Structures are given as structure tokens and as C-alpha cells.
Amino acid sequence: MKFFISFLLLVALSVTACLFLPWWIIGLVAFIVAAIIPQRPIHSFLCSFLALFITWGGLAGYLSAANDHILAHKISVVIISRDSPFILILATMLIGGLVAGFGGLAGSYIHPRYREEEKIVFTADHETKVI
Amino acid sequence: MRILPLIIFSLVTVGLVVLFNTKLLIPAPLGKLLSPQHGVWQNAEHLESNFNINIKSPALKGKVTVYIDDRLVPHVFAENESDVFFVQGYLHAKFRLWQMELQTLSAAGRASEVVGKVAFNHDREFRRLGMVTAAEASLKEMESDPVTKSATDAYTAGVNHYISSLSESALPLEYKLLGYTPEKWSNLKTALFLKNMSENLAGGESDFEMTNAKSFFTPADFATLFPLQQDSLSPIIPVGTIYNKATVQLATPTDVDSLYYNNKDQVVTQEQKPDKDNGSNNWAVAGSRTVSGAPILCNDPHLGLNLPSLWFEMQLSTPTYNTYGVSFPGAPAVIIGYNDHCSWGVTNGGRDVRDYYEIRFKDESRKEYWYDSAWRKTEFKYEKFIVKDGATFIDTIAYTVFGPVMYDRSFSGGRANNNKNYAVRWKAHDPSNELKAFMLLNRAKNYSDYLGAVANMKCPGQNFVFAAKSGDIAMRTQGEWPAKWKGQGDFVMPGTDGRYLWQAMIPNDETPAQYNPARGYVSSANQYPADSSYPYYLGHGYTPYRGIIINKMLDTMTAITPAKMMAMQTSNYNVFGETTLPVFLKNIQAEKLQGEEVKFYDMVKTWDYMNDTSSVGATMFAIWWKNFDSCVFDDDYKKAPAIISRPYESSLVEGILKDSSYRFVDNIETPAKETLGDAVTQSFKSSVDEFKRLSAQGRLQWARYKSTTINHLLRLGVFSRRNLPIGGGLHCINATKTQHGPSWRMVVSLTSTTEAYGIFPGGQSGNPASRFYDNNINKWALGEYNQLWLMKREESGDKRIRWVVNFSKS
Numbered sequence: 001m002k003f004f005i006s007f008l009l010l011v012a013l014s015v016t017a018c019l020f021l022p023w024w025i026i027g028l029v030a031f032i033v034a035a036i037i038p039q040r041p042i043h044s045f046l047c048s049f050l051a052l053f054i055t056w057g058g059l060a061g062y063l064s065a066a067n068d069h070i071l072a073h074k075i076s077v078v079i080i081s082r083d084s085p086f087i088l089i090l091a092t093m094l095i096g097g098l099v100a101g102f103g104g105l106a107g108s109y110i111h112p113r114y115r116e117e118e119k120i121v122f123t124a125d126h127e128t129k130v131i
Numbered sequence: 132m133r134i135l136p137l138i139i140f141s142l143v144t145v146g147l148v149v150l151f152n153t154k155l156l157i158p159a160p161l162g163k164l165l166s167p168q169h170g171v172w173q174n175a176e177h178l179e180s181n182f183n184i185n186i187k188s189p190a191l192k193g194k195v196t197v198y199i200d201d202r203l204v205p206h207v208f209a210e211n212e213s214d215v216f217f218v219q220g221y222l223h224a225k226f227r228l229w230q231m232e233l234q235t236l237s238a239a240g241r242a243s244e245v246v247g248k249v250a251f252n253h254d255r256e257f258r259r260l261g262m263v264t265a266a267e268a269s270l271k272e273m274e275s276d277p278v279t280k281s282a283t284d285a286y287t288a289g290v291n292h293y294i295s296s297l298s299e300s301a302l303p304l305e306y307k308l309l310g311y312t313p314e315k316w317s318n319l320k321t322a323l324f325l326k327n328m329s330e331n332l333a334g335g336e337s338d339f340e341m342t343n344a345k346s347f348f349t350p351a352d353f354a355t356l357f358p359l360q361q362d363s364l365s366p367i368i369p370v371g372t373i374y375n376k377a378t379v380q381l382a383t384p385t386d387v388d389s390l391y392y393n394n395k396d397q398v399v400t401q402e403q404k405p406d407k408d409n410g411s412n413n414w415a416v417a418g419s420r421t422v423s424g425a426p427i428l429c430n431d432p433h434l435g436l437n438l439p440s441l442w443f444e445m446q447l448s449t450p451t452y453n454t455y456g457v458s459f460p461g462a463p464a465v466i467i468g469y470n471d472h473c474s475w476g477v478t479n480g481g482r483d484v485r486d487y488y489e490i491r492f493k494d495e496s497r498k499e500y501w502y503d504s505a506w507r508k509t510e511f512k513y514e515k516f517i518v519k520d521g522a523t524f525i526d527t528i529a530y531t532v533f534g535p536v537m538y539d540r541s542f543s544g545g546r547a548n549n550n551k552n553y554a555v556r557w558k559a560h561d562p563s564n565e566l567k568a569f570m571l572l573n574r575a576k577n578y579s580d581y582l583g584a585v586a587n588m589k590c591p592g593q594n595f596v597f598a599a600k601s602g603d604i605a606m607r608t609q610g611e612w613p614a615k616w617k618g619q620g621d622f623v624m625p626g627t628d629g630r631y632l633w634q635a636m637i638p639n640d641e642t643p644a645q646y647n648p649a650r651g652y653v654s655s656a657n658q659y660p661a662d663s664s665y666p667y668y669l670g671h672g673y674t675p676y677r678g679i680i681i682n683k684m685l686d687t688m689t690a691i692t693p694a695k696m697m698a699m700q701t702s703n704y705n706v707f708g709e710t711t712l713p714v715f716l717k718n719i720q721a722e723k724l725q726g727e728e729v730k731f732y733d734m735v736k737t738w739d740y741m742n743d744t745s746s747v748g749a750t751m752f753a754i755w756w757k758n759f760d761s762c763v764f765d766d767d768y769k770k771a772p773a774i775i776s777r778p779y780e781s782s783l784v785e786g787i788l789k790d791s792s793y794r795f796v797d798n799i800e801t802p803a804k805e806t807l808g809d810a811v812t813q814s815f816k817s818s819v820d821e822f823k824r825l826s827a828q829g830r831l832q833w834a835r836y837k838s839t840t841i842n843h844l845l846r847l848g849v850f851s852r853r854n855l856p857i858g859g860g861l862h863c864i865n866a867t868k869t870q871h872g873p874s875w876r877m878v879v880s881l882t883s884t885t886e887a888y889g890i891f892p893g894g895q896s897g898n899p900a901s902r903f904y905d906n907n908i909n910k911w912a913l914g915e916y917n918q919l920w921l922m923k924r925e926e927s928g929d930k931r932i933r934w935v936v937n938f939s940k941s
Contacts, residue, residue, distance in 0.1 A: 027148055064172065066177045066178060066179075070901070071174060074899055075171050078849060079165075083849075102144040105144075106136075112133065
């Protein structure tokens with residue numbers, strides 16, 4: 001559930017933030033989301049990575065398809081020296097995913113060690129043990 | 132909180148951001164470029180892009196409606212005269228901002244600010260040529276005339292309105308790739324753009340090369356190699372025209388022989404030159420020659436072919452006029468086109484209006500120079516160069532009475548050390564207002580309006596063709612031309628003596644011109660403006676062949692239709708081949724050919740003089756000619772200075788046509804006395820290896836061999852179009868060479884409802900990711916045209932209209 005909420009929040013916040021702020025704000029967005037919604041570091045990483053991987057992939061893929069990939073065919077040659085819209089979209093996805101993923105990973109360490117047992121303890125009214 | 136991993140992974144994140152946001156570790160800031168909301172994906176123009184917008188600006192006086200048709204041609208309807216230029220500026224910027232800015236930066240000698248040190252030499256060359264000083268002089272004229280002042284002000288406001296509205300994500304692709312942002316536009320930038328055209332069209336000369344040729348060869352050889360006359364000449368204003376006596380009396384300096392002609396100085400300066408084939412064709416046929424009874428005007432300017440295209444097609448309509456044609460992104464008005472009453476077009480005048488003077492400075496400080504028997508003070512200009520990824524550089528340029536000292540010890544253009552000082556006198560330095568010529572042509576109604584308009588065209592001088600619905604046709608070899616004594620400015624002149632300055636300009640009413648001639652047509656193709664009975668010196672370097680074939684075709688053509696004109700404009704007939712190949716065939720020692728040589732000889736022998744795409748004869752002839760020229764002249768040039776003129780093709784052909792014992796055919800390095808037959812045969816034999824190689828590569832066919840390419844301004848291969856299937860070439864009416872050719876083809880039939888056709892090799896949009904970026908190229912290569920549409924306001928419901936843009940006062 002946390003994973004899913006974080007994911008949605010990441011998609012919404014990163015798209016909104018990128019309307020006004022530089023692209024690398026996605027790293028900070030992921031950091032903040034991970035800081036607000038505690039998850040295990042590996043989950044925060046995966047969640048942030050996937051959110052931006054898919055968001056950027058979706059956006060780039062949509063824009064490229066609507067353009068009949070004219071841009072992607074040309075720019076892929078300029079940037080990666082290969083005519084491949086697919087690789088260009090994949091590169092876009094990986095950059096978004098990596099920057100957000102590590103941002104999320106860093107953010108997750110705002111919290112103390114996160115264990116499944118603690119979660120159980122926590123729900124069993126032993127709140128004082130959490131900190 | 133777990134501090135250590137928090138810090139480590141925060142640093143990793145920051146590291147990734149730095150990695151993907153800068154060029155420190157990878158060649159491009161990939162994150163910035165690929166962010167779907169900021170980077171290049173934003174330039175992936177939707178195939179069904181929506182150009183409907185509403186724009187408000189306080190700079191507008193009234194309403195303007197723009198109907199954009201299915202070819203992305205805007206038809207601008209303004210209520211107010213100057214508003215039309217606000218909108219033109221806005222639209223130029225919207226579709227072509229990057230190129231406009233790059234071309235003006237280049238004109239101002241500032242290209243290295245954005246592309247780095249590769250452009251540094253170019254920038255120094257242009258600053259030293261005085262491009263900015265010249266543009267400032269033009270700007271002053273433009274701003275002192277109320278008509279051009281209000282147009283350029285409105286144009287600048289329109290461009291800037293667009294620039295102000297640009298977010299990072301909306302920047303044109305090239306800004307993102309190069310990593311910079313546009314500056315504000317200014318009237319000076321418009322003046323710089325126009326000055327860039329002057330450099331392109333009126334910047335050509337060969338003073339240094341000719342000086343060395345004169346020093347290297349004996350006077351007799353020089354006269355043979357570089358004749359001033361052309362036997363085959365078919366001048367713009369026909370042979371037999373009677374000219375009045377020159378009203379300007381020129382005094383040739385008395386010491387011209389010793390100081391000028393017999394000066395054996397050698398030059399090492401290496402200039403950056405505009406393409407010598409920047410030329411064009413234009414002609415107009417009278418109604419007496421056409422099926423419709425109305426005149427037809429045709430024009431195709433030949434320039435370097437680039438993407439985004441130099442031209443932007445549009446219609447400008449105000450309450451007083453409607454005009455349609457191609458405009459320069461960077462300047463207001465329609466440059467070549469037509470209106471409700473008439474049509475006009477240009478070819479380059481091509482006279483030498485750029486001369487060099489050797490300056491003698493008193494000492495290293497360059498503070499004084501010897502002029503008319505006294506030391507005169509130099510003025511200095513300091514030019515600052517901010518080179519991208521490089522050090523800032525200050526150049527100190529000395530200005531003399533002639534103009535700036537362009538080449539000196541610190542700058543010789545090339546690599547050789549130059550210890551001499553050459554000042555340049557260039558016509559484009561003089562104040563003038565060429566923009567006014569085009570603005571007045573846009574609203575011209577008749578022949579006298581045309582005369583009044585073109586009189587503003589001083590530099591670059593252009594051959595203006597004109598035709599009107601009234602039936603008038605005309606041609607003027609317009610420009611403010613320096614009146615030169617014979618030979619003046621062909622070589623570097625002494626800069627110590629004011630008598631070598633240009634003494635006067637040729638009065639406008641002594642310009643060679645034609646108005647409704649009996650032959651029923653006017654034409655120009657960069658050949659000599661007039662024959663030798665014209666009383667002023669015209670210099671050298673004109674190309675005769677396109678003029679010959681155009682006049683030959685028009686002399687006999689009857690029942691002319693626009694279709695016939697289009698066929699003529701795209702004709703691949705090679706009149707140079709027609710002149711030359713028979714001489715080759717007559718003189719070749721065919722009995723000496725053997726094996727494959729015979730096979731290839733049989734192929735070229737039957738060439739039909741057509742430079743069609745699949746012609747192998749055209750390729751073989753071109754190679755044969757190239758080798759023949761080498762065979763004849765290479766031995767004579769072996770010991771020549773590096774910077775030196777080679778004879779024009781016409782000089783060599785006419786030399787061997789007139790005299791089969793043309794003395795340069797002898798190879799001076801052999802004891803034997805070679806004949807024309809030997810040279811022709813030997814050059815054919817030495818061509819065979821290339822024929823074989825091309826044949827094996829499948830490149831013997833003309834279009835494959837010529838390989839016409841339209842390069843993006845940054846020479847990025849994927850933004851360019853290579854190997855286009857198009858014929859023609861040098862000396863053909865379809866003058867499409869490898870990277871140069873008809874940059875706009877237009878045929879206008881001035882019937883009561885104008886019937887007009889045109890095409891340029893590119894597209895309306897400058898965005899390489901737009902489907903309108905290069906959509907006309909294939910059609911252009913095939914010799915097809917678009918029908919041009921001078922829209923009427925009441926046609927707003929026409930199905931060709933795809934988008935509407937509304938501009939209004941805020």
C-alpha cells in the first residue's frame with residue numbers, strides 16, 4: 001500500500017514540479033516522498049526508480065509517437081550515435097529512474113532501521129519502542 | 132536516522148544530477164536534454180500540431196489575423212501598416228528563431244560565442260571586414276526613414292514578443308543541443324542580417340589571387356589567361372544597345388604602370404570568400420510571347436543550400452497592398468515575390484565592389500600611415516571576442532581613409548605569416564537602405580513605382596527583373612556601382628595615394644537597363660551586364676553560360692505557358708558541355724585509345740549534353756574537363772604562389788576554340804611540344820581510372836557522382852539531406868551543384884488572377900523534428916512546384932486554411 005501511494009505521489013509531484021522547476025527536482029521529490037512515507041530502503045529505491053522510469057517513459061513515448069518518432073530517429077543519432085528511438089526512450093527512462101531512485105534511497109535513511117517485526121510491534125501498541 | 136547511508140546516497144544522487152546536468156563527464160547534459168518536460172522531447176512537434184493561438188501585445192495598433200495554410204504558409208492580414216511587420220517578426224521567430232540568431236551572430240563576428248573556437252577565424256575576418264560598422268551605418272539610414280523605421284521597430288517588437296514568451300522547454304532544439312539561450316532581437320540585428328547578404332552577394336573578388344597572377348605571369352601570358360572579353364558573351368542588356376557617353380570623367384593615376392600594373396608584389400593573405408557561384412537566373416517574357424497574353428516572370432536565386440532554409444514563404448496584406456513571396460527570417464518585407472499588380476525578382480550583379488589597398492604604417496604602433504605625402508592618424512577600434520570554452524580575445528583594428536585594415540601581421544586569414552597591411556574598401560560600408568527597396572516593391576503598382584523602389588538598392592547590386600499586369604516588363608542592373616578606370620581594383624592598389632581611391636559612383640540613370648524591349652523578353656544570369664560599348668569598366672569574373680542558354684531558349688520560344696517556364700527553369704541542358712565536348716572529340720587521338728578506354732570513349736561521345744540524374748556522359752565529361760584543365764595548366768602553375776587565380780573555364784574553352792595551338796597546352800616540363808590533341812587525349816586517358824572506380828561503386832551516374840547535399844547549419848548529418856536525386860549543375864539553368872543551387876524557384880503569370888508557382892528546398896519550419904522541416908525537398912529535386920496562393924480576405928473559409936492566429940492590442 002505504502003509502495004503504491006508513494007508511487008502515485010511520485011508521479012504526480014514530479015510531473016507538477018517539472019512544470020516549474022529544473023528536471024533534477026525529481027531527485028528531491030523522491031527524497032521527500034521517501035522521507036514522508038517510510039519504506040525499507042530497497043523499496044524506496046524501487047518505488048522511486050519505477051515511478052520515474054515509467055513516468056518519463058510514458059511522457060517520452062507519447063511525445064515521440066505523436067511525432068511519428070521523427071525527433072527520436074534524429075536525436076538518437078546525435079546523442080548515442082545510433083538511429084534508435086527505442087534506446088533513446090530507454091535512456092530517458094533510466095536517467096529519470098536512477099536520479100529518482102537514489103534520491104528515494106537517500107530519503108529513506110531519514111528513518112531509523114525499518115523492520116517488519118517493528119511494524120508488528122508498532123501495531124501491537126508498543127509505540128515507545130519505535131524510536 | 133542513519134547518517135552514513137543518508138549522506139552517501141544523497142551524494143550519489145547529487146553526483147548523478149551533476150553527471151546528467153553538465154558536460155563534465157559525458158559529452159552532453161543528458162538529463163537536461165532528455166527530461167520529457169524540459170529537453171528535446173518537447174521539440175517533438177505533434178504531427179497534428181495546433182498552431183491556433185491568440186496573442187496580445189501593447190506594441191500592436193490594431194487587429195491582425197493570420198491564416199496558416201496546409202503548407203504552413205502564413206497569410207497575414209493586418210489593419211495597420213506597421214502591425215504586419217510585428218506579426219512577420221513574431222512568425223519568423225516562432226518558426227526560425229535559432230537560424231535568425233545564428234546568422235546574425237555570424238554576421239557580427241560573434242559565432243564563436245556559441246559554437247566555440249572553430250568559428251574564431253571567421254569571426255575575426257568578419258569584424259575586420261567591418262561588418263558591424265557597416266550594419267550600423269545601414270541602421271542609421273533605416274532609422275532615419277519613417278517607412279523603414281516603423282517597419283523594423285515593429286518587426287523587432289514581434290520577434291521579442293516571441294522570445295519573451297519562450298520557456299526553457301519551448302526553446303528551439305539547437306539551443307538545447309548547444310546549451311545557450313537567445314538574446315533579445317534589435318534593429319541592428321536586422322541590419323546585420325542584411326549585411327550578411329551583402330557579404331554573400333557583394334563580398335566576392337579575387338584581388339589577392341589576381342595580384343599574384345599578375346606578378347607571376349608575363350603580361351602577355353596574363354592577358355591570354357585572364358581575358359576581359361568573352362567571345363561567347365550574351366550580356367544582360369543585349370549587344371548593339373547604344374549607350375550615352377559616360378558623365379563621370381575618371382582620372383587614371385599617371386603612375387599606374389609602375390605603381391600598379393608592373394608591381395611584382397606577392398601576397399600570402401588567404402581570404403574567406405563567399406561562394407563564387409552565388410548567382411541566379413531571372414527573366415520575364417512579354418504578353419506577346421505567352422498563350423495568356425500576360426507577362427510571365429521567373430526567378431531562381433542560386434545560393435548555398437542549407438537547412439533550415441534561408442527563405443520563409445508568406446503573404447503580407449494591409450489595407451493598401453497584398454504581397455506574397457519569400458522573406459528572409461531576420462528582416463521585414465517580402466524579398467522575391469508578387470502583389471496584386473506586378474512581380475519582381477533578383478539575380479546577383481556580381482561586380483567587384485571590394486578592393487584592397489596596401490597601407491604603409493610609420494611604425495609598429497600603427498598609429499600613423501603614409502597617405503598623400505604625409506603621415507595621417509589611424510583610428511582604432513577594439514573588438515572583443517568571447518569564445519565559448521576559450522579565452523576572451525581583444526583585436527585592435529586600424530581604420531584608414533579606405534576602410535579597416537583587414538589583414539596585417541596579426542591576422543592573415545590563413546596560416547602564412549603576412550607582414551603587409553591591407554585595408555579594404557567595400558561598397559557595403561557606405562550608408563544605404565536596401566530594405567526600403569523591398570518594402571516599396573511589396574506595394575509597387577507599376578513601372579515607375581518599380582523604378583523608385585529599386586533606386587534604393589545600392590549594395591548588394593542586383594539585376595531586378597520586373598513584370599506587371601499592365602504588360603510592362605523590365606530589367607535593371609541596379610546598384611550604386613563605383614565608377615572605375617579600366618583595371619582599377621582588379622589587383623591590390625597602393626594605399627599611399629588618394630588617386631587610387633574610388634573617385635565617383637556611376638549615376639543611377641546610366642545603369643544598363645531595359646524596358647519593354649522589342650525582343651519580347653528580358654533576362655539575366657550573372658553574365659556581363661553589357662557589352663564593351665558600355666562606357667564604364669565592368670571588371671571580370673562573370674559567368675557566360677547560363678545567360679547564353681536562357682537567351683537562346685527565349686529567342687525562339689513561342690506560345691509560352693507557366694508549364695514551359697517551369698520546364699525551362701529546371702532544364703539540365705549543359706551549354707558548356709555543348710561548347711566544349713565537340714572540341715574534345717575533334718582533337719582526341721582516338722587511335723591511341725585501347726581496351727576500356729575505347730568503351731568509355733564510346734560512352735562519353737554520345738552524351739546528349741543533358742546533366743540528367745542518370746546521365747553517365749555528364750559525369751565523364753565533368754571529370755574529363757577537370758583533368759584537361761589540370762593537364763593544360765598544372766605545369767604552368769607548378770612554381771606559382773599558393774594564392775593565385777586559375778583561368779575561368781570560359782577563358783580556356785575560348786582559348787582552344789580560337790587557337791588550336793593555344794600555347795598553354797604544351798607541358799613545359801617535357802622537352803616535347805605537346806599539342807591540343809595530346810592534352811585532350813592524355814587527360815581522357817588519365818580520367819579512365821576514375822571512371823572505372825566510379826563505375827564499380829555505382830556512382831558514374833550524374834546525380835550519384837554530384838551528390839547534392841543540403842546541410843543543416845551545424846552540419847549535423849541527421850539534420851541534413853544527402854545524395855538528392857537531382858540533375859543540373861554548374862552552367863545549367865538548373866544550377867544545382869553539390870551544396871549550392873536554386874534556393875527558391877518562382878514562376879508568376881500576371882494574368883488578371885495571378886497564376887504563380889514556387890518552391891524552395893526545405894520547409895517552412897526550422898524545427899528538424901517537424902514534418903514541415905524538409906517536406907519540400909523531394910518535390911524540389913523532382914522539379915515540381917507548389918501553386919502559390921495570394922489569398923483574399925474573404926477566402927478564410929477555404930479548405931486549405933488549417934490554423935488561425937489572432938493578434939490584437941493589449
